[in-house]
Amino acid sequence: xxxxxxxxxxxxxxxxxxxxxxxxxxxxxxxxxxxxxxxxxxxxxxxxxxxxxxxxxxxxxxxxxxxxxxxxxxxxxxxxxxxxxxxxxxxxxxxxxxxxxxxxxxxxxxxxxxxxxxxxxxxxxxxxxxxxxxxxxxxxxxxxxxxxxxxxxxxxxxxxxxxxxxxxxxxxxxxxxxxxxxxxxxxxxxxxxxxxxxxxxxxxxxxxxxxxxxxxxxxxxxx
Amino acid sequence: xxxxxxxxxxxxxxxxxxxxxxxxxxxxxxxxxxxxxxxxxxxxxxxxxxxxxxxxxxxxxxxxxxxxxxxxxxxxxxxxxxxxxxxxxxxxxxxxxxxxxxxxxxxxxxxxxxxxxxxxxxxxxxxxxxxxxxxxxxxxxxxxxxxxxxxxxxxxxxxxxxxxxxxxxxxxxxxxxxxxxxxxxxxxxxxxxxxxxxxxxxxxxxxxxxxxxxxxxxxxxxxxxxxx
Numbered sequence: 143x144x145x146x147x148x149x150x151x152x153x154x155x156x157x158x159x160x161x162x163x164x165x166x167x168x169x170x171x172x173x174x175x176x177x178x179x180x181x182x183x184x185x186x187x188x189x190x191x192x193x194x195x196x197x198x199x200x201x202x203x204x205x206x207x208x209x210x211x212x213x214x215x216x217x218x219x220x221x222x223x224x225x226x227x228x229x230x231x232x233x234x235x236x237x238x239x240x241x242x243x244x245x246x247x248x249x250x251x252x253x254x255x256x257x258x259x260x261x262x263x264x265x266x267x268x269x270x271x272x273x274x275x276x277x278x279x280x281x282x283x284x285x286x287x288x289x290x291x292x293x294x295x296x297x298x299x300x301x302x303x304x305x306x307x308x309x310x311x312x313x314x315x316x317x318x319x320x321x322x323x324x325x326x327x328x329x330x331x332x333x334x335x336x337x338x339x340x341x342x343x344x345x346x347x348x349x350x351x352x353x354x355x356x357x358x359x360x361x362x363x364x365x
Numbered sequence: 366x367x368x369x370x371x372x373x374x375x376x377x378x379x380x381x382x383x384x385x386x387x388x389x390x391x392x393x394x395x396x397x398x399x400x401x402x403x404x405x406x407x408x409x410x411x412x413x414x415x416x417x418x419x420x421x422x423x424x425x426x427x428x429x430x431x432x433x434x435x436x437x438x439x440x441x442x443x444x445x446x447x448x449x450x451x452x453x454x455x456x457x458x459x460x461x462x463x464x465x466x467x468x469x470x471x472x473x474x475x476x477x478x479x480x481x482x483x484x485x486x487x488x489x490x491x492x493x494x495x496x497x498x499x500x501x502x503x504x505x506x507x508x509x510x511x512x513x514x515x516x517x518x519x520x521x522x523x524x525x526x527x528x529x530x531x532x533x534x535x536x537x538x539x540x541x542x543x544x545x546x547x548x549x550x551x552x553x554x555x556x557x558x559x560x561x562x563x564x565x566x567x568x569x570x571x572x573x574x575x576x577x578x579x580x581x582x583x584x585x586x587x588x589x590x591x592x593x
Contacts (some may be wrong), residue, residue, distance in 0.1 A: 195498060196469070209461075211461055214457050214464065217456070218457040221456060222454070236427050236429070239441075242431075
């Protein structure tokens with residue numbers, strides 16, 4: 143068997159919020175890794191071999207062994223590198239359960255609803271808009287008065303949700319609403335996170351994301 | 366002394382079973398509060414306002430929702446044999462397959478059982494492929510967790526074994542046979558006869574009666590899941 147490549151590698155796609163979670167996590171933890179941009183229209187042998195079940199990014203390779211699914215990658219990073227700053231609060235099972243619940247909520251709700259916002263028109267789009275506003279208000283409720291979802295420290299749920307802040311502009315334009323208006327504390331949280339180096343360096347400008355959606359729409363033949 | 370533990374659950378719910386079996390494996394006493402899912406209690410709506418679903422674990426004044434989140438909480442909050450593997454890579458693998466079941470298999474699982482025609486055919490093909498993938502994780506092992514029941518066994522119990530055999534009977538659909546899935550069938554027998562697990566498996570006859578009575582409701586609910 144060929145020697146496995148040592149260290150961390152990330153199979154990823156530039157605009158993916160799920161990939162960005164991993165990039166931000168490794169930056170927060172001070173972990174060096176090799177970034178490998180994937181062509182999703184022509185998937186590499188490495189990607190297909192590393193994630194045969196889903197064939198999706200992100201995939202973390204650690205000494206050649208693949209870990210798939212972004213939230214699972216985040217937990218793996220916490221557990222495999224215990225001397226780095228923890229994303230899930232150490233020694234507090236209830237806080238950890240809360241964090242897992244809210245990260246799961248983000249996973250279940252945000253991307254899917256966002257996609258419907260830009261893919262659909264008329265009544266279904268109006269439904270998606272209503273739902274997105276509800277999702278943002280619910281997340282704002284979970285944030286409460288805390289600076290971060292993790293409390294005083296930037297943590298698991300913050301990392302899980304922050305990449306979607308680059309999509310807020312697009313949600314606002316397609317949904318015709320303002321995040322600052324419907325969820326002001328969430329908007330403030332987004333700004334606060336944006337000031338962190340790990341976030342600033344790993345998110346793309348919202349206009350770029352908007353442009354990317356435009357390209358996707360043409361590709362799917364959505365007017 | 367640790368504050369009291371309660372589960373808001375439903376006897377017919379495989380997801381409630383996940384929460385119960387986790388507590389029993391840890392040796393944690395608890396009270397099961399049965400919810401009438403057609404008439405959800407204030408207690409349930411208060412403690413799971415987001416999803417309004419069972420199970421909910423109440424530990425003193427803490428409420429934990431989502432069955433897999435509950436299992437991890439139970440593993441971390443209580444002493445006793447570990448439910449998740451020790452090694453980080455093995456933990457990631459167990460979590461991956463549990464998510465695979467809950468996120469990727471769920472829709473095709475319900476559609477394969479409860480729909481008809483082309484939609485059903487496609488779903489049966491998909492779920493059978495997915496079950497074959499799952500089976501690779503238990504090949505040559507007594508349990509997904511190795512020698513002892515663990516996180517992935519608990520996760521899988523909602524999709525294979527006790528509940529599936531009831532669904533297959535009520536729906537008149539066969540998804541898993543000994544011939545096609547020898548390891549999954551072997552696992553199902555091991556799991557359902559495990560001394561701790563069987564304490565919180567509902568009686569098959571009762572499950573059968575419940576799902577037979579609910580069949581029409583399930584079929585119409587699943588129709589709304591059909592991809593447009």
